[in-house]
Amino acid sequence: MQTHPITGLFGAEITGVDLAAPITDEVASFLRQALADHLVIVLKNQAISEDQHYALTRVFGRPAVNPYAPGPEAHPEMTYIVKEAHERTGVFGGGWHTDLSFLDQPPGGSVLCSLEVPPYGGDTMYCSQQAAWDSLAPALKDLLDGRRVAHVGKPYGIKWAPPLEEQAMKGSTKRGDPDADRERMHPAVLTHPVTGRKGLYINPTYALRLDGLSEEMSRPILQELFAHCTLPEHSLRIRWEKDMIVVWDNYATQHYAINDYHGHRREMRRIAFWNEGLPAWAPEAA
Numbered sequence: 001m002q003t004h005p006i007t008g009l010f011g012a013e014i015t016g017v018d019l020a021a022p023i024t025d026e027v028a029s030f031l032r033q034a035l036a037d038h039l040v041i042v043l044k045n046q047a048i049s050e051d052q053h054y055a056l057t058r059v060f061g062r063p064a065v066n067p068y069a070p071g072p073e074a075h076p077e078m079t080y081i082v083k084e085a086h087e088r089t090g091v092f093g094g095g096w097h098t099d100l101s102f103l104d105q106p107p108g109g110s111v112l113c114s115l116e117v118p119p120y121g122g123d124t125m126y127c128s129q130q131a132a133w134d135s136l137a138p139a140l141k142d143l144l145d146g147r148r149v150a151h152v153g154k155p156y157g158i159k160w161a162p163p164l165e166e167q168a169m170k171g172s173t174k175r176g177d178p179d180a181d182r183e184r185m186h187p188a189v190l191t192h193p194v195t196g197r198k199g200l201y202i203n204p205t206y207a208l209r210l211d212g213l214s215e216e217m218s219r220p221i222l223q224e225l226f227a228h229c230t231l232p233e234h235s236l237r238i239r240w241e242k243d244m245i246v247v248w249d250n251y252a253t254q255h256y257a258i259n260d261y262h263g264h265r266r267e268m269r270r271i272a273f274w275n276e277g278l279p280a281w282a283p284e285a286a
């Protein structure tokens with residue numbers, strides 16, 4: 001098993017692993033450590049079944065149901081993310097975000113498999129919230145360390161609901177939930193339990209305001225931080241191939257699905273997880 005870094009700061013491709021074979025303890029601990037070290041790991045040429053997808057997810061944690069986009073009744077943890085060739089709407093996951101950070105317990109990560117990819121386009125971008133923390137001005141570190149941030153589920157609530165025509169996966173995504181508008185407080189800075197590295201835990205889709213400051217007073221600070229997090233130097237871009245798997249840490253990265261493949265079909269299968277494989281860690285909801 002080998003690790004090949006994708007950028008100087010984070011992300012790695014893993015080779016020498018066959019995920020269609022039973023996952024040994026040795027492979028599992030290698031993958032867990034690789035995720036802790038690199039935050040986004042990529043495995044190519046892995047045509048895996050739904051059952052094998054579950055088995056891989058269990059390496060990292062307990063499969064998690066997305067309450068706003070649950071899968072079929074038989075396996076609600078499994079979400080098929082599909083954009084048909086004729087669809088002209090926004091894409092599911094467009095805009096920088098960490099998944100569901102407005103929940104009391106946001107998922108710790110996801111395992112995403114590509115089933116059908118466009119000939120070009122449809123890339124996914126990630127940014128490292130640890131790299132963003134490391135390069136942050138000391139005065140801003142002082143402001144954020146130990147502070148909490150309010151998150152709200154804007155796209156899923158009522159107060160900030162996007163126009164219908166901008167909503168992706170309308171049929172399978174729950175919208176208009178008043179509970180999504182409720183503020184949930186999480187630490188602005190998280191410390192990874194394995195590597196001890198600190199990372200920012202804010203994102204422009206869900207973070208609303210800093211604890212102790214109004215939405216208006218928080219806005220310019222948050223805008224500055226969002227721009228800092230997503231600088232090219234803190235980012236990487238995944239070009240998908242069919243049967244590729246990407247696993248990401250949802251507390252220490254943000255991601256962005258690029259909607260530039262009109263006229264082509266794209267189908268992905270995703271299972272999110274709550275951390276259990278590593279020392280469990282989660283932003284503690286207040």
Ligand SMILES: [Fe+2]
Nearest residue numbers: 093098099255
């Ligand atoms: Fe996402």
